[in-house]
Amino acid sequence: MEVLEIDGSRGEGGGQMVRTSVAMATVTGRTVHLTRIRENRPTNGLSKQHCAAVNAVAQMAGSTVTGNAIGSRELLFTPGNEQVYNIQMNIGTAGSVSLVLQAMLLAARNHSKRLTVDISGGTNVMWAPPIDSYDQLLFPLMHRMNINADCRIIGRGFYPQGGGRVIATLDPIGEIAPLDIESMGELVGIKGVCFSQRLPDWITKDLMKSCQDTLSKVADVEFDVQKTEGDSRGAGVVLVAEYENGMLGSNALTSRGHTADRAGEDAANDLLREMTSGATMDVHTADQLLPYMAMATGKSGFTVSRISKHLLSQMDTLESFLDVKFGVERKENVYKFTVTPGEHNEAVHPR
Numbered sequence: 001m002e003v004l005e006i007d008g009s010r011g012e013g014g015g016q017m018v019r020t021s022v023a024m025a026t027v028t029g030r031t032v033h034l035t036r037i038r039e040n041r042p043t044n045g046l047s048k049q050h051c052a053a054v055n056a057v058a059q060m061a062g063s064t065v066t067g068n069a070i071g072s073r074e075l076l077f078t079p080g081n082e083q084v085y086n087i088q089m090n091i092g093t094a095g096s097v098s099l100v101l102q103a104m105l106l107a108a109r110n111h112s113k114r115l116t117v118d119i120s121g122g123t124n125v126m127w128a129p130p131i132d133s134y135d136q137l138l139f140p141l142m143h144r145m146n147i148n149a150d151c152r153i154i155g156r157g158f159y160p161q162g163g164g165r166v167i168a169t170l171d172p173i174g175e176i177a178p179l180d181i182e183s184m185g186e187l188v189g190i191k192g193v194c195f196s197q198r199l200p201d202w203i204t205k206d207l208m209k210s211c212q213d214t215l216s217k218v219a220d221v222e223f224d225v226q227k228t229e230g231d232s233r234g235a236g237v238v239l240v241a242e243y244e245n246g247m248l249g250s251n252a253l254t255s256r257g258h259t260a261d262r263a264g265e266d267a268a269n270d271l272l273r274e275m276t277s278g279a280t281m282d283v284h285t286a287d288q289l290l291p292y293m294a295m296a297t298g299k300s301g302f303t304v305s306r307i308s309k310h311l312l313s314q315m316d317t318l319e320s321f322l323d324v325k326f327g328v329e330r331k332e333n334v335y336k337f338t339v340t341p342g343e344h345n346e347a348v349h350p351r
Contacts, residue, residue: 004030004320008037008073011316012309015050018075019103020291020314022057023311024321026107027074027295034075045071049095051122057154060084060115085113091121094162094232096128104130105149105170106291107281115170122157123164124195124236128252130285132168132193132238136233145292146177156197157259158253178298178339179289181280185244187256190219190271195226196235203235211237212262215272237264239271246302248274248282277305278334286337287311293339294324303334 157164236253250270253304293300323342
């Protein structure tokens with residue numbers, strides 16, 4: 001049995017390499033051996049959240065896993081041939097729902113029936129995409145690639161208690177259409193989701209006011225305000241600028257050291273920077289879409305305002321599994337990326 005060896009300390013060397021590796025192992029049918037996992041991080045090895053993602057992906061195909069334990073720095077993942085279509089899981093505490101879903105949706109690339117995932121944990125936590133950005137930003141762009149995903153937020157979960165719940169679905173994926181965004185075109189509008197749970201009303205008002213004040217020279221923001229009850233408390237905002245040809249996003253959470261007006265201002269300034277940079281995709285969305293572009297039927301392209309270590313790590317990991325070529329070129333104030341899948345990418349078999 002040929003085993004693909006991946007050094008988990010390379011590049012960004014974080015959990016994304018683990019998640020992408022087990023998902024792509026499932027898609028391509030290749031056994032993968034990860035070593036030196038998160039070696040350059042303050043806490044080495046797998047965290048509870050990483051283990052949850054590996055378990056979820058393994059469950060989807062009846063895969064065999066060795067070394068999937070908290071603190072483990074080595075993992076052997078042998079993909080199975082099953083297709084499980086309904087999965088229910090609890091990450092526990094505030095482990096990121098969106099990061100676990102990221103791995104599961106990618107691993108379901110060859111599923112021949114609709115996948116439904118009922119998942120509990122943290123929906124809006126630091127260092128992870130807010131679940132709202134999937135529905136507002138990521139999934140609409142995936143739809144343009146002929147990939148239809150959806151998620152419903154049943155309950156929100158914040159750090160440290162978590163307790164959020166999301167039901168996500170993914171229709172069977174046929175041929176993936178390339179996504180090539182050369183220019184954004186005219187601005188259509190800016191929309192925002194402003195959410196709070198078990199906090200006073202002035203929090204959302206301050207969030208929205210600071211967003212609107214900062215963005216007033218560009219456009220009015222159309223807000224969807226969501227107040228919920230749950231085990232945990234928290235608040236934040238997700239902003240999306242919609243253009244004729246693409247979308248850009250930003251987000252922020254409140255915390256003890258990050259007041260509502262400051263969080264709103266930060267989210268708005270982040271979005272403004274993206275909007276004025278000349279980028280056609282924000283860097284966080286780019287690294288999530290990259291695996292699908294690598295499996296598309298033609299060449300994709302986009303520009304980003306900066307190159308994150310996450311994006312470089314994704315490229316490195318995907319090249320290990322797929323016949324794909326990535327190009328990066330500095331162009332004025334942005335970086336132009338091209339993704340060219342091989343003509344005979346035998347690793348991936350759409351059904």
